[in-house]
Amino acid sequence: xxxxxMLDRIRREKTIRFEDRLxxxxxxxxYASTTEMIGREHKHPDEEVRYFEQGTGYLDVRDPADRWxxxxxxxxxxxxxxxxxxxxxxxxxxx
Numbered sequence: 001x002x003x004x005x006m007l008d009r010i011r012r013e014k015t016i017r018f019e020d021r022l023x024x025x026x027x028x029x030x031y032a033s034t035t036e037m038i039g040r041e042h043k044h045p046d047e048e049v050r051y052f053e054q055g056t057g058y059l060d061v062r063d064p065a066d067r068w069x070x071x072x073x074x075x076x077x078x079x080x081x082x083x084x085x086x087x088x089x090x091x092x093x094x095x
Contacts, residue, residue: 003076007051010080016049024055024091038089048081056093062086 001009010016024034041062050059056074061081063069072092073079081087 003051003078006078007049010049010078014047014049018046035091041086041088043084043086044081045083047083048085048087050079050081052077052079055091057089057091060088060090 011019022034022038024038025031028034050073052073052075054075056072059071059073059079061069061071062085071079
């Protein structure tokens with residue numbers, strides 16, 4: 001099962017109703033504000049599901065022992081973060 005198919009299955013199983021898409025590119029007017037926002041440590045009250053279509057980056061996730069874990073992500077990767085999990089993202093490539 002590829003990442004896109006898995007995302008569709010998770011969306012159905014969990015009855016996910018909200019979706020947002022981030023397009024990160026230096027050619028976009030919101031590049032600086034977007035990278036600042038996602039690069040800052042934050043958490044969400046709901047579970048977060050992220051599917052990476054293009055480019056590569058680093059998703060830093062804080063574990064229950066308060067240690068940072070770094071995940072290298074790229075096209076086709078799917079990550080599910082439990083609610084209230086601190087995380088941040090840094091793009092590595094913008095292809």
